[in-house]
Amino acid sequence: MALILEGLGKHFENSEEATLHEINLTIETGEFVCIVGQSGCGKSTLLNLVAGLDKPTSGKIILDGEEITGPGADRVVMFQEHGLYPWLNVIDNVKFGMKLAGIPNDVQEEKAMHYLKMVHLEEYKDYPIHQISGGMRQRTALARALTLDSKVLLMDEPFSALDKQTSNILREELQNIWQETKRTILFITHSVEEAVYLSDRIVALSPDTGKIAGLVPVTMPRPRHVYAPEFVEMRHQILEIVRGKTI
Amino acid sequence: MSIIIFVVILIAAWQFFYWLSVDMLELCKSYAVPSPIGVAERFADLLSDGSLLKATGNSLLRGIAGFAIAVIIGVIIGLLINHFNYLQKNLKPIVLGVQTLPSVCWVPFSILWFGLSTKAILFVVIMGSAFSIAISVDNAIKNILPIYTKAALTMGANKKQLYTYVIFPASLPELVSGLKQGWSFAWRALMAGEVMTTSIGLGQTLIMGRDLADINQVMLVMLVIVIVGIIIDKCIFSVIEKRLLKKRGLAA
Ligand SMILES: Nc1ncnc2c1ncn2[C@@H]1O[C@H](COP(=O)(O)OP(=O)(O)OP(=O)(O)O)[C@@H](O)[C@H]1O
Ligand SMILES: [Mg+2]
Numbered sequence: 001m002a003l004i005l006e007g008l009g010k011h012f013e014n015s016e017e018a019t020l021h022e023i024n025l026t027i028e029t030g031e032f033v034c035i036v037g038q039s040g041c042g043k044s045t046l047l048n049l050v051a052g053l054d055k056p057t058s059g060k061i062i063l064d065g066e067e068i069t070g071p072g073a074d075r076v077v078m079f080q081e082h083g084l085y086p087w088l089n090v091i092d093n094v095k096f097g098m099k100l101a102g103i104p105n106d107v108q109e110e111k112a113m114h115y116l117k118m119v120h121l122e123e124y125k126d127y128p129i130h131q132i133s134g135g136m137r138q139r140t141a142l143a144r145a146l147t148l149d150s151k152v153l154l155m156d157e158p159f160s161a162l163d164k165q166t167s168n169i170l171r172e173e174l175q176n177i178w179q180e181t182k183r184t185i186l187f188i189t190h191s192v193e194e195a196v197y198l199s200d201r202i203v204a205l206s207p208d209t210g211k212i213a214g215l216v217p218v219t220m221p222r223p224r225h226v227y228a229p230e231f232v233e234m235r236h237q238i239l240e241i242v243r244g245k246t247i
Numbered sequence: 248m249s250i251i252i253f254v255v256i257l258i259a260a261w262q263f264f265y266w267l268s269v270d271m272l273e274l275c276k277s278y279a280v281p282s283p284i285g286v287a288e289r290f291a292d293l294l295s296d297g298s299l300l301k302a303t304g305n306s307l308l309r310g311i312a313g314f315a316i317a318v319i320i321g322v323i324i325g326l327l328i329n330h331f332n333y334l335q336k337n338l339k340p341i342v343l344g345v346q347t348l349p350s351v352c353w354v355p356f357s358i359l360w361f362g363l364s365t366k367a368i369l370f371v372v373i374m375g376s377a378f379s380i381a382i383s384v385d386n387a388i389k390n391i392l393p394i395y396t397k398a399a400l401t402m403g404a405n406k407k408q409l410y411t412y413v414i415f416p417a418s419l420p421e422l423v424s425g426l427k428q429g430w431s432f433a434w435r436a437l438m439a440g441e442v443m444t445t446s447i448g449l450g451q452t453l454i455m456g457r458d459l460a461d462i463n464q465v466m467l468v469m470l471v472i473v474i475v476g477i478i479i480d481k482c483i484f485s486v487i488e489k490r491l492l493k494k495r496g497l498a499a
Contacts, residue, residue, distance in 0.1 A: 052400075053401065071397075071400040073402055083398035085395065087495055100402055100404050100408050129496070130496025148403070
């Protein structure tokens, strides 16, 4: 059992055509799935539907047998902009979700420290958010998301506002964390390279029709090397799909 | 420091013009123009007989009491307007309109309803500031970055948690500026209310100065009103505001 999207569609009231059309997708527990597509193709829309922040106009989303009706801690989202609270320091931000869940303080502290270590931020735990770098902020947001043991981790271009070098380091770390914690991750990116690097499976959205243009399993062993011939080949293949050249 | 020098220069200029227009050229009568020395003398008189302190204390107490009630009412109206779409559409324009009324406009009502009493003054103060506070509360909440609430919702926040852990702290800096503005309205409304009654206060001392044709007392009371207003603004609201912004890395 896992996350199932069934005939999912979204048609915004004020737009002529549906943004998403008949999306069918099953994501298995523990799977790392990336959704790629050009800007404006509906990636964030899809993620918001799964997050429960927006409602589909057709179809449904089922998580572990239950239909999704609204946002919840079983589907934590990590956004492109970190979404951390500037009135809290690093560790209090990490504890935020646990505080909402009413988890005892000592457990909060222990878990927060555990994940802060995992993202290499334990030394910065008392820093205010505005005194840490963009990369550290995304690490903090990741630690915060991890503390909630959600069934699916939703990530909407979490590294795309960072410089290339930082974003490469973070995707490597994310991969290690994923292998260590065995989470189910639905990851959105416009970077095909990032998708090929991270995914078990890539969902390519078509640029115009709002449909899935291709579903490509990635079986290369990890860690992957972006200059390996297979990698380059796959990257090229997916780029073609994303650009709408082959169906 | 530079402001102190500037004020000293202003006072010197004031004394010079008084001397020029009243003593030298005899353009104005001395009872129509206040002088720094005259004001200082009145200040010493009213301070030594305790009446100035009493009037300032009374006014401050009334101002604070009225402001406190206005905050409660304003916050409730603001929250309701913000929360219910229907009120946002229909009540907010009315609140916005009423908020533009100068506070003296509430004086006739307050006298008819409460007579020449402290209650009447409080009524004017409340009416003069509650609506502006309501509008600031609504705006402060609207200006919260949507990602703050989105993030909280996807972490499982319920309505109550959303308000206490996200909406309240996120809007706090803007809320404090709204309260600061609300206070300045309250303080002005207070004077509008006080000049109509006979209960001891700065407004009444001001009117007494007029009745006694004591221009120096009038000037003195005006200065005290300004200074108290500045002190509360700078020593309370601005300090809190700066601290909040600094903590969030937003202070200049
Ligand atoms: N609330 C909304 N109302 C109307 N149209 C919307 C709304 N949100 C998104 N859209 C439209 O839906 C389409 C998809 O937007 P979406 O944000 O999902 O794209 P995206 O793939 O995430 O793009 P990007 O890579 O730039 O983030 C766009 O054409 C956008 O204009
Ligand atoms: Mg997007």
